[in-house]
Amino acid sequence: MTLGQRERSRLAYPLVTLPALIVALVSLIPLGFVVIVTVQTGWDQVVALVFRGRVGDLLVNTALLEAATVPLTIVLAVTLAWLTERTDLPFARLWAWFAVVPLAVPAFVHSYAWISLVPGLKGLGGGVLVSVLAYFPFLYLPVAAQLRRLDPAIEDAAASLGLSPWRVFLRAVLPQLRVAICGGSLLVGLHLLAEYGLFVMIRFDTFSTAIVDQFQSAFNGPAANMLSGVLVLCCLALLGTEALARGGERYARVGSGAPxxxxxxxxxxxxxxxxxxxxxTAALAIGVPFTTLTRWLAIGGLEIWPLQTVGNAVIQTIFLAVMGGMLTTIVAAPMAWLSVRAPGRLQRVLEACHYYVGSLPGVVVALALVTITVRLVLPLYQTFATLLLAYGLLFLPRALVALRASIAQAPVELERAAMALGRAPLQAVRVTTMRLAAPGAAASTALVALGITNELTATLMLSPTGVETLATKFWSLTSEIDYVAAAPYALMMVLLSLPLTLVLHRQSSRASGSAA
Structure with a gap:
């Protein structure tokens, strides 16, 4: 490559860095909102709003929920992954599919099913039960994938030293699963902090439920803002705890292991x-939701299928999911390209800004956008633009991860060859790398669309008047205790999510070198 070609290649970096920088700054809006509102509120009022009994109760609820749910989820997910991947369990592949399918059922639909079956289910116990059943696949997927990648020679060496099978697992296998367990546990913990619909139905108070209650009663009063600040601190504490638990040990090794x-x-x-x-597990996590839906659908018959209303909700959900997925993938592309082609200190800072916002609960992001649009740009309040912006912020990490992996597989030499043939830097990136990364972009769009299909809190707070997705229509009917009429909307959400969930499982299997 000539000196002139290298200079032309470097021109692509600032041209791509600028949009990545803009996206990173926009992603800081929720955190900036919390800081600015805290400063404007004044220290005395902050102390009065934060250091009160209500916040203490919510902190206790949050700590108990996390402390009970995460360990139970780890035990269940690791056990199921071990049984399906490392034992002679009959029909192992079928059980592996059953361990992933619960992802297609939104958490608030899980609670809807259980409340229909056991009307008295409520409080911490009910919240833990439904949360474990709804979220254990987030741990099962990475743990199962890691088990497929492990070199069996390590276990053979441990067994040759006279260790029993149980001690082999504890001393040779489990330590190698630490990264997968910590990552999956973090996802579960963040979902517990962000979840709204599940805990409202179970009648268990969390920060998310309290913030939405404050917003609905006082329209973004100081109490809701301060609760958002405490919730952000809980998220940061959770991230720090996961980093400490993961540790700094090296888990990679030279060579591919025993073939x-x-x-x-x-x-x-x-x-x-x-x-x-x-x-x-399959009966409780899959059987209960589908049995409940079948029961309500049978009771309601054709009368609960108003085709125009259900059709409009399906169309609006698909429209928002597709538009949100495409826009989020587009805005994530500059950062994905930089993280592969130009790693460095600036790239790491920008990438951290892209990732952190995905750890924030939807209620915090929505409340920040509500406040900003009402105070500064009122015409944007409750518009599609604001709603799509919220989706982009919430699901930006999903798009970035999928797109970055695809870009990494495109040889940089193709970009250089295109520029050597006279292509402009950005045009060279577009016609070579981005074209080869198209499958990854499609997967990125699908992952974001899956999240948008089941998103509830931000949609409730930001959707324009007259816009009702499957999630919001389902929620409005269940709020009126009309479980029969809500069943079609729950079923449609599951049907839209199921194919994407199964594709996610197949991709996970292929990435770990095992066909599903």
Whole structure:
């Protein structure tokens, strides 16, 4: 490559850095909102609003919820992953699919199903039960994928030292799953902080439910803003805890390991308890929602299917999901390209700004945009532009991860060759790298669309008048205790989410070197 070609190649970096910088600054809006509102409120009022009994109760609820749900989710997910990936469990592939399918059912639909089945289910116990069943796939997927990648020679070496199978698992396998467990646990913990609909139905107070209540009663009063600030601190504490738990140990190794099939452990007499665990999990996490939906649909018959209303909700949901998915993927593209082609200190800072916003609950992002639009740009309040901006902020990390992996597989030499043939830097990137990354962009759009399809809190607070998605229409009907009329909307959400969920499972299997 000539000196002139190198100079032309470097021209692409500032041209791509500028939009990435703009997106990073926009992503700081929610955090900036919390800081500015705190300063404007004044220290005395902040102390009065934060250090009060109500906030203490919410902190206790949050701590108990996280402390009970996350360990139970880890135990369940790791056990199921071990049984389906490393034992001779009958129909292992079928049970693996059943362990992923609950992702297609929104968490608030899980609670709707359980409340329909057990009307007295409420409080911390009910919240923990439904949360574990709704969120354990977030841990199962990375743990199962990591188990497929492990070198079986490590286990053989441990066994040759006289360790029992149980001690082999604890000392040789479990430490190698730490990164996957910590990452999945972080996702579960963040979802617990952000979830609204599930805990409202279970009648368990969390920061998200309290913020929405304050917003609906006082329209963005100081109390809601301060609760948002405390919730952000909870998110940051959770991120710090995950980083400490993950540690700094090195888990990678040189070489690809032993090129042989993993020897599955014989369950022997434990096969029946193992089958019972998988069957019970599938029955509770899949059977209960689908049985409940079938029951309500049968009771309502054709009368609960107002085609125009359901059709409008489906069309609006698909429109927002597709538009939000495409726009989020587009704005994530500059950062994805920079993270692969120009790694460095500035790139890491910009990338951190892109990622952090995905850890914030939707209620915080929505409240920030409500405040800003009402105070500064009132014409944008409750418009499609503001709603799509909220979706972009919430799901930016999903788009970035999928797109970055695809760009990394496109050789940089193709960009240089295109520029050597006279293409402008950005045009060279577009016709080579971005064209090769099209499958990754499609996967990115699908992942974001899946999130938007099931998103509730930000949509409730920001959607324009007259716009009703499947989630918001379902929520309005369940708020009126009209569970029969809500069933079609729940079913349509599941049907839209199920194909994307199964694709996600297949991609996870392929990425770990195992066909699903």
């Amino acid at each position: 042989r099939m993993v020897t599955r452990h014989a369950l022997g007499g434990w096969v029946w308890p193992a089958l019972a665990l998988n069957l019970a």
